[in-house]
Amino acid sequence: QxxxxxxxxxxxxxxxDAVINCSSSKALxxxxxxxxxxxxxxxxxxxxxxxxEQKGHEKISASFNEKKQQSSLYLTASQLSxxxxxxxxxxxxxxxxIFGQGTELSVKP
Amino acid sequence: xxxxxQSPTHLIKTRGQQVTLRCSPKSGHDTVSWYQQxxxxxxxxxxxxxxxxxxxxxxxPDRFSGHQFPNYSSELNVNALxxxxxxxxxCASSFWRGAVEDTQYFxxxxxxTVL
Numbered sequence: 001q002x003x004x005x006x007x008x009x010x011x012x013x014x015x016x017d018a019v020i021n022c023s024s025s026k027a028l029x030x031x032x033x034x035x036x037x038x039x040x041x042x043x044x045x046x047x048x049x050x051x052x053e054q055k056g057h058e059k060i061s062a063s064f065n066e067k068k069q070q071s072s073l074y075l076t077a078s079q080l081s082x083x084x085x086x087x088x089x090x091x092x093x094x095x096x097x098i099f100g101q102g103t104e105l106s107v108k109p
Numbered sequence: 110x111x112x113x114x115q116s117p118t119h120l121i122k123t124r125g126q127q128v129t130l131r132c133s134p135k136s137g138h139d140t141v142s143w144y145q146q147x148x149x150x151x152x153x154x155x156x157x158x159x160x161x162x163x164x165x166x167x168x169x170p171d172r173f174s175g176h177q178f179p180n181y182s183s184e185l186n187v188n189a190l191x192x193x194x195x196x197x198x199x200c201a202s203s204f205w206r207g208a209v210e211d212t213q214y215f216x217x218x219x220x221x222t223v224l
Contacts, residue, residue, distance in 0.1 A: 032212070041218055042152065044213070091209045097154060098154065102150070102151050
């Protein structure tokens, strides 16, 4: 079953923060986050594993709450380069990724 | 280090035709997964190849088939094309550990338009 992302879209000014949520009705074992710019391939950001682990990548970090079946992606002090569509994906054994519908992020000067 | 490559970049076909898309995985990777991405949607899993066999399949009809070669590269074939097959087809490669943390890296995609 497809994970649900919220919000669907967000507009920020440079330097502002944002949070993108990814929820699943099924048990989560791993959450994979990607960013896709228009006309380009999805780029891997990070993977979160069961255990509430928090990871960071530049000024982007994420958390994984297995009790709530939810992962959140935190973007702090956003830059113009953060614009794009963010997807979360949940994986089964062997890596069949089921992606959410995406969150479109626009960072304005 | 070459990343995932796909060919062709763009393709235009008519309904009923057949198409073959190609993918070369990232160096060191042995698993290839194919995804279909319609405009404004997230990628949808088609199938995955490892050791030249289809290991997992999504909810796609038999018109979608694939192959993996001994050098780990892969092909996606779609027969009897429909207008609804128009999409970006993405290939992703990974190193097989059979685990939920297998990380996939995507290629640039092939944009297929069916007229």
